[in-house]
Amino acid sequence: MKKPSWKPLLSVAAILLYSLFLSCKSGEKLYNKGRYDQAVVAFVKKLQRKPQDATATRMLPDAYKQAQLAREDRVNEYLRSNNQLKWEAVRNEYKALQSLYNSIHNSPAALKLVQPKDYRDAITGAQENAAEMRYDRGMSLLNRGDKASARQAYEEFSAALKLIPGYRDTKQKRDEAYQLGVINVVVSEIEVRSPYFQFSADQFRDYLVRNLQQRNINQFVQFYDERIARSENLRPDEYIELRFFDFVVGQTYVDRTEREVSKEIIVGTSKDTSGKEINIYKTVKATLYITKKTVVSKGLLDYRITNTTNGQVLRTDRIPGSYTWLNQFGTFRGDERALSDEDKLLIGGRDMPPPPPTDLFMEFTRPIYDVLARDLQSFYSGNNL
Known part of the structure; x- marks a missing residue:
């Protein structure tokens, strides 16, 4: 009887170990480049495959902390600005942080190391503020009564509905803006x-x-x-x-x-003289x-x-x-x-x-x-x- 060969199994194991090594090195490189969100995701993936990995265990908490600080700093910058559409940018930052929260929660090993913050309420609040701002801008444009402004109002109301479907009477106002803004040729x-x-x-x-x-x-x-x-x-x-x-x-x-x-x-x-x-x-x-x-x-x-x-x-x-x-x-x-x-x-x-x-x-x-x-x-x- 032919003895089983262990070479293929050893090759698969070697590939997995090499893959884990690369994953860890990748997460560390991302961290050192200041790409903290991506580093968090890389470390979480590593812990899902190898829950006791030393590098991921050591670096994940700080990577998450740095990602959180960077994004919350940007949120504070937006809030201090005079940009009327800042709430949409704030919402995007909170959504990125919520993505990290979800990623960590999907890994028991990562969740033992980090207690991520849940930003769902913050996202909801930012979306409501963003929709309200779009609605107010739309109403201001609609009240001007001219066609060009009505078309801009239509876009504002559409943006509000994209943020929160069914927001207030936005759909009705958007229809009103369209009727006023349309050009009959x-x-x-x-x-x-x-x-x-x-x-x-x-x-x-x-x-x-x-x-x-x-x-x-x-x-x-x-x-x-x-x-x-x-x-x-x-x-x-x-x-x-x-x-x-x-x-x-x-x-x-x-x-x-x-x-x-x-x-x-x-x-x-x-025929010629030669017979040809x-x-x-x-x-x-x-x-x-x-x-x-x-x-x-x-x-x-x-x-x-x-x-x-x-x-x-x-x-x-x-x-x-x-x-x-x-x-x-x-x-x-x-x-x-x-x-x-x-x-x-x-x-x-x-x-x-x-x-x-x-x-x-x-x-x-x-x-x-x-x-x-x-x-x-x-x-x-x-x-x-």
């Missing part, structure tokens, strides 16, 4: 010079408004179709005026060209008659964003767009063998009618739409409110 109906294209222009506008709404560019900006706003008696804060002008739809150009082509082809073989076989070539020719038909649609869109309260123009621009529909076809006269593969494709084409004018209108407005949507997203996601 109405996108105008688009006038075009030809009634024939009015439906296409309306489609352009409808898709734009729908897209802006779905993108949720800014939580304080709501976009409306002018017809909807009118039916709901909504008073716009800003007005986006859109106008297509100087546009041409379906302007047709026809270009006819004639081109001679030739190619050398092998028509047989023969050689190819016999012949030049074949053809004439190509190509018709190239292009239908061009292009135009400009003017847009202007206006503050309806004071009439101030906030942004204005002109965006060009174009679309060219192309169709090529042709015939040939002569030897088909002279044609290249590209030539044959042209010969295979046929004269086709262009798309309807309304489709051409939508095609040339597509690049305009892309630029306009990017412009508006950039404008309303920035600091222009």
